[in-house]
Amino acid sequence: MEVVSPINGCSGDTAGRVIICKAAVAWGPGEPLVIEQVRVDPPQKMEVRVKILFTSICHTDLSAWKGENESQRAYPRIFGHEAAGIVESVGEGVTEVAAGDHVIPLFNGECGTCRCCKNPKTNACEVMGVNPMKRTMTHDGKTRFTTADERRLPIFHFLNTSTFSEFTVLESACVVKIDSEAPMKKMTLLSCGLSTGVGAAWNTVNMEAGSTVAIFGLGVIGLAVAEGARARGASKIIGVDINPLKSVVGKQFGIIDFINPRDSDNPVHEIIIEKTNGGVDYSFECVGNGEILRTAFLSTHIGWGTTVMLGVHTSPKMLPLHPMELFSGRKVVASVFGGFKGRSDMPQFAKQCIEGVVKLDEFITHQLPFHNINDAFQLLIDGKSLRCVLQF
Numbered sequence: 001m002e003v004v005s006p007i008n009g010c011s012g013d014t015a016g017r018v019i020i021c022k023a024a025v026a027w028g029p030g031e032p033l034v035i036e037q038v039r040v041d042p043p044q045k046m047e048v049r050v051k052i053l054f055t056s057i058c059h060t061d062l063s064a065w066k067g068e069n070e071s072q073r074a075y076p077r078i079f080g081h082e083a084a085g086i087v088e089s090v091g092e093g094v095t096e097v098a099a100g101d102h103v104i105p106l107f108n109g110e111c112g113t114c115r116c117c118k119n120p121k122t123n124a125c126e127v128m129g130v131n132p133m134k135r136t137m138t139h140d141g142k143t144r145f146t147t148a149d150e151r152r153l154p155i156f157h158f159l160n161t162s163t164f165s166e167f168t169v170l171e172s173a174c175v176v177k178i179d180s181e182a183p184m185k186k187m188t189l190l191s192c193g194l195s196t197g198v199g200a201a202w203n204t205v206n207m208e209a210g211s212t213v214a215i216f217g218l219g220v221i222g223l224a225v226a227e228g229a230r231a232r233g234a235s236k237i238i239g240v241d242i243n244p245l246k247s248v249v250g251k252q253f254g255i256i257d258f259i260n261p262r263d264s265d266n267p268v269h270e271i272i273i274e275k276t277n278g279g280v281d282y283s284f285e286c287v288g289n290g291e292i293l294r295t296a297f298l299s300t301h302i303g304w305g306t307t308v309m310l311g312v313h314t315s316p317k318m319l320p321l322h323p324m325e326l327f328s329g330r331k332v333v334a335s336v337f338g339g340f341k342g343r344s345d346m347p348q349f350a351k352q353c354i355e356g357v358v359k360l361d362e363f364i365t366h367q368l369p370f371h372n373i374n375d376a377f378q379l380l381i382d383g384k385s386l387r388c389v390l391q392f
């Protein structure tokens, strides 16, 4: 097959040909990513090849890179799932996007035809929903990435997206077109962190004005929950984090009450119950830790308090609750991609973000060239960045 190395991006003459471009390849758990040339095959039936303009790193990339969940280990692999880009070419049968469209990738796809996609109560998709075990394309069970050297090793895909590459191939169910006027750098946030947090407040619990809220873990996910809660008119937002710097960061997002669990001998849930006269209406677990999930549960008001789990729990532990505790009337629910149906809801959410319903700028604390991706990982590990956007 003919091969092309695009210099100025999508010139139109790359369609149907293998593209050789830069990617950050993971060769083993926790090993620095290697920026190298990879071959990206043309999109097959119901697939889309996208030129990534910006990508950023989310905690889920960090966990996957570290190989925290052994069953998910597969190398070489291209991680990354928060991004924004332009369609370079489409495969057979793709009608909803075309070359030149501005798009964001969706790690939680929406096929549009399965029972879940047809049910307004859920954003799960039986066919293209988030699946950390998936590492190849649905059409033929093969990868579209191979190493550019003579070995031609297949490079595995990640979370339906693999955005740490100048070009990537996605299932068409995992791509959504957005307004071509939308600022692409900021739109990157919508493909995971921002939508997940804001949507948890808006869609998963449909938060009422005046609600009291406790957020555990003030990374982008937790801060986006705060932003969603603020937009809904929450009366009190309490932030909990072990990183003291997050008390300063939290203030930018309306978190006036900050609790560092390490600063107090009293259990955090008791402090929250006291501050809110019986417990918060909603608590959000944005860390991925069973103990914190339990504290979040105990921090809500009996009778109606709802805890939303957003953190990804990598260790194989059961829910840290006794079944009888649910008779208190407290509930626990989980939220994937903030309950947004990716292809149906993102264009409207993008519009709301551009109109300023939700703040975007504050989430982007750093920007680096793509080849500095390992530095961007370190910023996240050190708790120094919210989102570091990488530019190709």
Ligand code: APR
Pocket (backbone or CB within 6 Å): 058, 059, 060, 063, 193, 216, 217, 218, 219, 220, 221, 222, 240, 241, 242, 243, 246, 261, 286, 287, 288, 289, 292, 310, 311, 312, 313, 380, 383, 386
């Ligand atoms: N108690 C309170 N806060 C904690 C604790 C703890 N024991 N441990 C870590 N944190 C804080 C960190 O200090 C950090 O501010 O949780 C925050 C996590 O933020 P990020 O690493 O930026 O992660 P984020 O991208 O927001 O994702 C959070 O959601 O999607 C999942 O996989 C993701 O599980 C992760 C979670």
Ligand code: ZN
Pocket (backbone or CB within 6 Å): 110, 111, 112, 113, 114, 115, 116, 117, 124, 125, 126, 127, 128
């Ligand atoms: Zn579906």
